[in-house]
Amino acid sequence: MDSPLEQFRVKVLIPLHVGTVDLSFTNSSLFMMLSALAIFLFLGVGLRKKSLVPGRFQSLVEISYELILGMIRDNVGDAGKQFFPFIFSIFLFVLFGNLLGMIPYAFTFTSQIILTFGLACLVFVAVTIVGFLKHGVRFFKFFLPSGAPLFMAPILIPIELISYLSRPLSLSIRLFANMMAGHTMLKVFALFTVLLGAYGISTVLLNTILIGFEVLVAFLQAYVFSVLSCLYLSDAINMH
Amino acid sequence: MHLQRLVVWLKKMTMKKNNPQTFQERLEKVQDDLVPRGSTHGATPFKSMAYGASCDMIAALVVGCGLGVMAESFFPLSPWGIILGFFLGAITGLFNVYKSLVKIGYGLEWDKVTTLIEKKKEMDNG
Numbered sequence: 001m002d003s004p005l006e007q008f009r010v011k012v013l014i015p016l017h018v019g020t021v022d023l024s025f026t027n028s029s030l031f032m033m034l035s036a037l038a039i040f041l042f043l044g045v046g047l048r049k050k051s052l053v054p055g056r057f058q059s060l061v062e063i064s065y066e067l068i069l070g071m072i073r074d075n076v077g078d079a080g081k082q083f084f085p086f087i088f089s090i091f092l093f094v095l096f097g098n099l100l101g102m103i104p105y106a107f108t109f110t111s112q113i114i115l116t117f118g119l120a121c122l123v124f125v126a127v128t129i130v131g132f133l134k135h136g137v138r139f140f141k142f143f144l145p146s147g148a149p150l151f152m153a154p155i156l157i158p159i160e161l162i163s164y165l166s167r168p169l170s171l172s173i174r175l176f177a178n179m180m181a182g183h184t185m186l187k188v189f190a191l192f193t194v195l196l197g198a199y200g201i202s203t204v205l206l207n208t209i210l211i212g213f214e215v216l217v218a219f220l221q222a223y224v225f226s227v228l229s230c231l232y233l234s235d236a237i238n239m240h
Numbered sequence: 241m242h243l244q245r246l247v248v249w250l251k252k253m254t255m256k257k258n259n260p261q262t263f264q265e266r267l268e269k270v271q272d273d274l275v276p277r278g279s280t281h282g283a284t285p286f287k288s289m290a291y292g293a294s295c296d297m298i299a300a301l302v303v304g305c306g307l308g309v310m311a312e313s314f315f316p317l318s319p320w321g322i323i324l325g326f327f328l329g330a331i332t333g334l335f336n337v338y339k340s341l342v343k344i345g346y347g348l349e350w351d352k353v354t355t356l357i358e359k360k361k362e363m364d365n366g
Contacts, residue, residue, distance in 0.1 A: 147351035162304050162332040170299035174292065224288065 098218030297333030304329020
């Protein structure tokens with residue numbers, strides 16, 4: 001019987017090596033492409049009619065659009081509106097990645113820390129660039145909290161620096177740990193169902209409830225990832 | 241009779257809150273929605289805050305130790321680089337938790353801390 005962690009194994013589908021760099025097309029790459037395609041279809045089909053009174057699909061697109069726009073307005077303010085495409089893309093990519101992973105035999109690419117860390121680094125680098133472009137050298141003032149006594153600076157600056165550098169790691173661990181733990185738990189309970197034979201019905205019921213929770217977690221984690229990206233962006237723009 | 245009145249009053253109240261009837265009310269609601277909002281950090285539910293705090297603590301510890309190891313590879317600090325990095329990371333993790341508590345109103349911001357220190361000094365001086 002497969003280990004519950006077997007589902008996270010990255011398998012090479014099309015081997016491809018350029019020099020010493022391994023550019024193989026893996027199951028992770030396939031599901032990332034499927035996720036991008038699903039987003040394209042979701043937005044394309046939803047906005048095809050562009051009717052004044054939206055239908056079900058158009059409402060779904062509009063709700064997700066307004067959710068992210070409202071989130072940016074609440075957390076960053078009006079100055080953050082120009083970053084809407086960035087946050088919206090990240091939200092949809094993570095959400096569709098999480099939801100695609102809920103399909104049996106599908107691969108959950110958001111359970112790979114290298115991917116979540118890559119996404120978090122993208123946010124981190126973008127936010128740092130925005131901070132420097134907006135405030136220049138004054139962005140370094142961010143590492144000394146406003147109102148803090150000056151004699152505390154030698155302690156506070158290293159602490160704030162470590163806190164700032166730990167952001168991408170914290171952001172990536174949050175998403176990766178949630179997805180990996182949830183999917184492992186589902187597989188463990190599924191194994192119980194097989195092992196318990198006729199009594200396995202109890203774990204089937206439990207697994208059904210857990211799948212519902214996991215769908216909720218899929219939405220929640222995509223939302224949390226976007227909210228934290230917004231908060232980091234707010235720190236860079238509003239400097240507090 | 242009283243029950244009927246109560247039902248009518250409740251209907252009126254809910255209509256006023258959720259569905260602005262007059263044009264003026266609807267206009268005010270739309271204008272209110274269009275007003276640019278400032279940056280407001282909403283309160284986070286405690287469960288997700290606790291999970292976030294644990295992630296923050298682990299990340300700060302890993303980054304602190306990582307910086308310590310990096311410092312050891314550039315300067316002859318072994319083993320003090322990783323020890324100092326570990327402690328700085330741990331302090332940063334706790335400090336992050338404190339900051340998230342301050343955000344939801346359970347702690348003192350730096351301005352208030354400075355004011356308290358100044359008051360204490362004034363009291364000590366007489």
